[in-house]
Amino acid sequence: MVFHGVLLLNDELDATLHPQAQEHLLKVLTQVSEDYNLQIIATTHSLYMLQMALKSELAPYIKVIHLERVDDNIAIKDNITFEEISDYLKVKFTKKNHKTVVLFEDMVASKMFYFILGQEIYEYIEIPEDVHVSGQILIHLSSINVKCYKETLFIVDGDLKDRMPQKPPRKNLLNLPTDLSPEKELYFYLKQFKAADVFWTMCGATYTKSVCFKNHANYKNHQKLDIKSREEDKEKYKHWFKEQVNHWGKDGEFIFSRWCADNRDKCYEFCQKVITALETIRAENLPQALKDRIFSKYTNTSTFEVADVIANADISEKNVLTKKGRKRSPKAKIKNDENDDFGIIQPGFDF
Helix, strand or coil: CCCCCEEEEECCCCCCCCHHHHHHHHHHHHHHHHHCCEEEEEECCCHHHHHHHHHCCCHHHCEEEEEEEECCEEEEECCCCHHHHHHHHHCCCCCCCCCEEEEECCHHHHHHHHHHHCHHHHHCEECCCCCECCHHHHHHHCCCCCHHHHCCEEEECHHHHHHCCECCECCCEEECCCCCCHHHHHHHHHHCCCCCCHHHHHHCCCCCHHHHCCCCCCCCCCCCCCHHHHHHHHHHHHHHHHHHHHHCCHHHHHHHHHHHHHCHHHHHHHHHHHHHHHHHHHCCCCCHHHHHHHHHHHHCCCCCCCHHHHHHHHHHHHCCECHHHCEECCCCCCCCCCCCEEEEECCCECC
């Protein structure tokens, strides 16, 4: 039997169910919504079920919306966290975690930071959008004895580490774990790959090393440039990076993940420095469980053994299209908007 455009409604999805049964039901409904092209809308007050919807492996496939009566109206809230939902249902107030601002030279630097540290650290940091400052200015700002600057973490590209003050080192100033700017680092890193490396196939059937370096093949690694020459030198690598990054998975994940795998020691040391800097700036220790998970990425020998396996998994999904040319997700897709009382399980498409 084939269903087309069916909507399934369920009030109080958790009613009379043991938590283990609630978990099983969510998993079943998620898969059913994909298999039969259903949209499922359900209500719940179960914190356990909401936690599963927002913090488990099901989170990418579930959209949760919180409905609240405000006087004579119904207020709709999405993009709400589980902690906020918990407060609403328990009728209590929990003080929000203060986030430390982190500034970079540009977006590519912040992306490299993301792939090195991982998502969980963002519960404690904030990276303002479209705020990109030259490395020299970041170094200067880190020295200003003003509260807002002293409580900000400044991270410059690796090619400026020789220009950073060493005596004493500044507690709110770090450099990325490279000797070059991120774009330049990746350029020379990829230049070392053989033409038969699985990376090229991972990016696309006709994407090759020759395509990657077309019109950009003969750049030299000039060292110890003055500030003006440094900026001019960076532009050609930025131009190359912008041309190629869309071939490397979402946000360049293929190349960044591969680079992290091949530079474990540098990444591990950088993670230590970032956590130490954050704890110093915040005057508090970050949760040990968080630190253990970040470090395990570089101490667990199995973590990076499949930069290639991950790539091949992506290849297997890449050309599988569903109706209207949309890429089909391996499971039911339920958008993760971190919210409460209302779960919407949508058919399994990436939009």
